[in-house]
Amino acid sequence: MTGLQLIKAAMNRKEVERIPWVPFVGVHAATLLNIDAITYFKSEQHIINGAEAAIKRYKPDGIPVTFDLQIEAEALGCEINWSKVNPPAVVSHPLADGTLKIADLKVPCRCSGRIATVMNAASKIKENNPDVALYGLITGPFTLALHLFGTEIFMKLYDNPAHVAELMEFCTKVAKAMSDYYLEAGCDIIAVVDPMVSQIGPDTFETSVTPYCKDLFSHIRDCGALSSFFVCGNAAHNLEEMCHCAPDNISIDENIPLELLKEVTDKHQISFGGNMKLTSVLLMGTAEESMFEAIDCMDKGGKTGFILAPGCDVPMSTPVENLEAVTNIIHDTYQQDILRAKGQSATQIDLLNLDNYFTNKKVKIDIITLDSQSCAPCQYMVKAVQLAVEEIGSQHIEVVEHKIKNKEGIQMMLSLGVKNLPTICIDGSIEFISIIPPKMELIRCIQKHLELKNTALV
Amino acid sequence: MENILESLATCIEFGKSDKSIAYPPELKGQDGAEELTKKALEAGISPNDVLKDGLVKAMNTVGEKFTQNKIFVPHMLMSARAMNSSLAVLKPFFKSGEIQRKGVFVIGTVAGDLHDIGKNLVAMMVEGAGWEVIDLGVDVTTEKFETSILEYPHCVVALSALLTTTMVNMEDTVKALKEKYPKTPLLIGGAPVTQKFSNRIGADDYNADPQGVIEYLNKIA
Numbered sequence: 001m002t003g004l005q006l007i008k009a010a011m012n013r014k015e016v017e018r019i020p021w022v023p024f025v026g027v028h029a030a031t032l033l034n035i036d037a038i039t040y041f042k043s044e045q046h047i048i049n050g051a052e053a054a055i056k057r058y059k060p061d062g063i064p065v066t067f068d069l070q071i072e073a074e075a076l077g078c079e080i081n082w083s084k085v086n087p088p089a090v091v092s093h094p095l096a097d098g099t100l101k102i103a104d105l106k107v108p109c110r111c112s113g114r115i116a117t118v119m120n121a122a123s124k125i126k127e128n129n130p131d132v133a134l135y136g137l138i139t140g141p142f143t144l145a146l147h148l149f150g151t152e153i154f155m156k157l158y159d160n161p162a163h164v165a166e167l168m169e170f171c172t173k174v175a176k177a178m179s180d181y182y183l184e185a186g187c188d189i190i191a192v193v194d195p196m197v198s199q200i201g202p203d204t205f206e207t208s209v210t211p212y213c214k215d216l217f218s219h220i221r222d223c224g225a226l227s228s229f230f231v232c233g234n235a236a237h238n239l240e241e242m243c244h245c246a247p248d249n250i251s252i253d254e255n256i257p258l259e260l261l262k263e264v265t266d267k268h269q270i271s272f273g274g275n276m277k278l279t280s281v282l283l284m285g286t287a288e289e290s291m292f293e294a295i296d297c298m299d300k301g302g303k304t305g306f307i308l309a310p311g312c313d314v315p316m317s318t319p320v321e322n323l324e325a326v327t328n329i330i331h332d333t334y335q336q337d338i339l340r341a342k343g344q345s346a347t348q349i350d351l352l353n354l355d356n357y358f359t360n361k362k363v364k365i366d367i368i369t370l371d372s373q374s375c376a377p378c379q380y381m382v383k384a385v386q387l388a389v390e391e392i393g394s395q396h397i398e399v400v401e402h403k404i405k406n407k408e409g410i411q412m413m414l415s416l417g418v419k420n421l422p423t424i425c426i427d428g429s430i431e432f433i434s435i436i437p438p439k440m441e442l443i444r445c446i447q448k449h450l451e452l453k454n455t456a457l458v
Numbered sequence: 459m460e461n462i463l464e465s466l467a468t469c470i471e472f473g474k475s476d477k478s479i480a481y482p483p484e485l486k487g488q489d490g491a492e493e494l495t496k497k498a499l500e501a502g503i504s505p506n507d508v509l510k511d512g513l514v515k516a517m518n519t520v521g522e523k524f525t526q527n528k529i530f531v532p533h534m535l536m537s538a539r540a541m542n543s544s545l546a547v548l549k550p551f552f553k554s555g556e557i558q559r560k561g562v563f564v565i566g567t568v569a570g571d572l573h574d575i576g577k578n579l580v581a582m583m584v585e586g587a588g589w590e591v592i593d594l595g596v597d598v599t600t601e602k603f604e605t606s607i608l609e610y611p612h613c614v615v616a617l618s619a620l621l622t623t624t625m626v627n628m629e630d631t632v633k634a635l636k637e638k639y640p641k642t643p644l645l646i647g648g649a650p651v652t653q654k655f656s657n658r659i660g661a662d663d664y665n666a667d668p669q670g671v672i673e674y675l676n677k678i679a
Binding site for chain 2: 159315
């Protein structure tokens with residue numbers, strides 16, 4: 001299955017052979033290209049190159065064209081503050097300061113502002129990567145309304161709900177137009193990114209967001225495309241309402257427990273994703289912690305309807321090796337099992353005292369495996385040891401396989417200091433890690449230990 | 459007399475600033491926070507009691523409801539606006555010294571960061587809890603925080619950051635201020651900020667919501 005097919009299957013809640021992976025690379029692409037964020041966001045070619053670099057490094061099943069929630073606001077007259085290390089930020093709200101009135105606002109055309117830059121980039125990225133699901137990210141109506149009106153909009157919800165309704169209607173028209181531009185450019189998925197909805201309660205959501213977003217998702221569906229509803233912040237109280245808007249997928253950040261999202265979306269038969277911890281793990285953690293985080297999310301999400309993704313836009317300086325580690329673990333079920341076992345072991349297992357485990361009589365070969373019955377590399381490693389021992393003669397050699405599927409196996413693995421599987425230890429020293437040694441090399445190594453033992457006995 | 463303060467607290471809790479505000483619908487056409495504050499003073503209630511049994515009581519309820527996810531940002535802003543209408547009436551009594559504030563609370567979003575919703579909410583709630591609030595705005599440098607500490611030597615300082623990148627600036631500011639002014643309590647908050655981060659950079663307290671800040675202030679006031 002291609003990435004695009006995997007994403008489509010997940011969004012249609014069909015069971016998939018592998019959980020699809022969508023790293024939300026926007027400003028992080030600037031790091032991959034070794035340029036600053038301003039240069040990246042303003043250039044069609046850099047946006048194309050950024051997506052290409054992310055596809056090459058992170059082997060995603062889906063990828064956004066870019067991640068910039070200021071494009072529409074900028075085209076509509078909001079002042080933008082540019083940063084070299086962050087996406088731009090909206091700093092003026094033309095409807096609040098009276099510069100503009102709702103009636104003055106026009107839906108921006110495809111050629112205005114940076115809309116053309118992004119749409120042209122989208123076409124090229126799709127042309128070069130037809131098998132990767134391409135996400136076009138649009139600013140959700142409520143967040144766009146907030147860009148235009150500022151935080152005053154929160155009070156207008158009570159003071160003048162009709163005014164807010166008029167603005168939401170306009171912002172929905174903009175969102176539909178942006179969806180159309182992205183779909184014409186070749187995008188497969190429209191992601192409606194509406195982080196500000198986390199700030200309102202379910203009753204306000206129901207009256208001031210649901211009618212507009214429902215209309216928007218219906219429009220995207222009518223165009224034959226799939227949709228996702230992105231939120232960030234603690235929007236747990238609005239998950240039910242978000243489902244009522246009928247998107248194909250809901251994506252959240254780490255503020256909402258993934259189990260809760262799964263429970264709600266399962267009930268509504270909607271696909272779901274996101275949740276990987278951006279700051280504490282992907283940005284500030286290690287590659288191994290990033291892998292554990294991916295496994296944890298995948299185990300909670302399961303293979304029906306779940307799309308693995310970071311909680312939101314990947315920060316610019318996220319270490320590349322952390323995302324590469326996630327990429328690797330997704331494609332390697334064997335390493336996943338090893339990490340699961342390791343993760344389980346870390347907190348619960350005491351180390352063994354091996355003082356009396358090794359004797360002067362026999363060379364002891366410990367093979368740490370996942371299980372040689374079910375894991376091919378483990379099976380070959382055990383076989384290689386058996387053949388070598390047969391050749392040497394087994395009277396002074398003892399071979400033990402430790403399967404880390406049980407507690408004793410994990411205990412032995414940790415006590416021997418083994419970190420990767422499968423591994424061969426001879427008389428307590430780690431000799432071969434992951435790689436199955438050629439027969440002669442293995443024989444030489446065992447003989448070296450036999451000689452050491454003989455010398456010791458003499 | 460108690461009824462006036464109870465009505466005032468209700469108006470602030472539900473965000474009815476003055477008579478012209480039509481929300482909540484059941485109070486349409488009735489006096490709001492501004493009118494009730496004036497009436498309370500006219501009835502001889504002391505400004506301190508108006509503050510304590512009207513404003514602080516109402517904002518405390520608002521803070522608790524917010525923490526419990528019973529109300530959200532729009533409602534909180536409505537309450538804060540109503541509180542400000544009442545504070546405007548009480549302003550002369552602050553100036554004359556008849557009402558004593560609990561202390562000075564300096565707040566700002568750290569350098570390089572332009573986000574202000576969370577910072578504003580904390581500022582409003584702390585003001586509603588009886589503190590004098592010095593809001594330094596957004597993109598606040600270490601030097602600006604320092605100027606305020608020099609002006610108000612016994613103040614509490616709060617720093618907000620909404621971006622992972624500006625958390626670095628938060629760390630620099632906290633470390634610089636802590637070194638020069640070890641006795642000044644430094645509080646931090648913001649979406650990406652965690653208790654772990656707070657411990658690492660040596661801040662005195664981290665809170666996920668405004669009510670946590672109030673609880674901390676109540677402990678030290």
